[in-house]
Amino acid sequence: xxxxxxxxxxxxxxxxxxxxxxxxxxxxxxxxxxxxxxxxxxxxxxxxxxxxxxxxxxxxxxxxxxxxxxxxxxxxxxxxxxxxxxxxxxxxxxxxxxxxxxxxxxxxxxxxxxxxxxxxxxxxxxxxxxxxxxxxxxxxxxxxxxxxxxxxxxxxxxxxxxxxxxxxxxxxxxxxxxxxxxxxxxxxxxxxxxxxxxxxxxxxxxxxxxxxxxxxxxxxxxxxxxxxxxxxxxxxxxxxxxxxxxxxxxxxx
Numbered sequence: 316x317x318x319x320x321x322x323x324x325x326x327x328x329x330x331x332x333x334x335x336x337x338x339x340x341x342x343x344x345x346x347x348x349x350x351x352x353x354x355x356x357x358x359x360x361x362x363x364x365x366x367x368x369x370x371x372x373x374x375x376x377x378x379x380x381x382x383x384x385x386x387x388x389x390x391x392x393x394x395x396x397x398x399x400x401x402x403x404x405x406x407x408x409x410x411x412x413x414x415x416x417x418x419x420x421x422x423x424x425x426x427x428x429x430x431x432x433x434x435x436x437x438x439x440x441x442x443x444x445x446x447x448x449x450x451x452x453x454x455x456x457x458x459x460x461x462x463x464x465x466x467x468x469x470x471x472x473x474x475x476x477x478x479x480x481x482x483x484x485x486x487x488x489x490x491x492x493x494x495x496x497x498x499x500x501x502x503x504x505x506x507x508x509x510x511x512x513x514x515x516x517x518x519x520x521x522x523x524x525x526x527x528x529x530x531x532x533x534x535x536x537x538x539x540x541x542x543x544x545x546x547x548x549x550x551x552x553x554x555x556x557x558x559x560x561x562x563x564x565x566x567x568x
Contacts, residue, residue: 329373333525336370372527386518389542390414392563403427405477411461412482414516435460463499479510485524490533493526500528512537519543533558
């Protein structure tokens with residue numbers, strides 16, 4: 316196998332399985348661990364993987380600009396479905412992301428709403444709106460315009476929300492929500508517990524993907540709003556874990 320082919324295979328394996336150890340990759344591809352380490356070094360330089368001690372995970376964090384243009388129609392339909400759950404007077408948490416950005420667009424003219432967000436783009440959008448706005452402080456992840464560090468967590472830990480909307484990088488075959496960034500896991504796991512109602516708002520492309528760190532599973536939210544179509548077997552598994560799915564064709568809950 317040529318080096319380029321082997322490196323492409325490594326990326327494919329990581330995208331399918333989430334993370335792998337050097338020894339596992341060496342055994343599967345029939346080369347030495349040293350060769351795998353060199354391949355991972357090259358792939359990391361090209362922003363294809365993220366290395367950690369003894370292994371690697373697929374690079375899955377897309378830039379904000381790229382996320383914003385992908386699956387745009389579905390994201391807008393998801394946002395309209397989410398908007399139907401929001402009432403005047405609500406305190407709303409909007410997680411960082413391009414689907415939650417579409418929810419924010421619908422909230423601009425809604426009276427008597429308070430929005431708390433860790434997304435700079437959402438903050439900029441709502442700055443001149445009728446919404447009362449709180450923006451989390453801390454270090455900014457420049458590629459996504461989001462804030463997830465300890466300062467953001469400390470600010471949020473005493474908030475209580477009427478409703479919150481959350482995004483996800485990936486959802487694996489066991490319907491576990493996962494993220495490639497450990498820092499994001501803590502905020503995304505904790506804040507839904509501080510919401511009277513919490514919704515995961517995700518387009519269909521996020522399913523059957525695996526990242527390094529588990530956040531929770533679909534049954535941990537009040538509901539999941541998505542354009543994804545589930546098989547009968549998947550519906551049974553979702554029911555067993557207590558997951559409530561809201562499709563995009565319904566007009567109400």
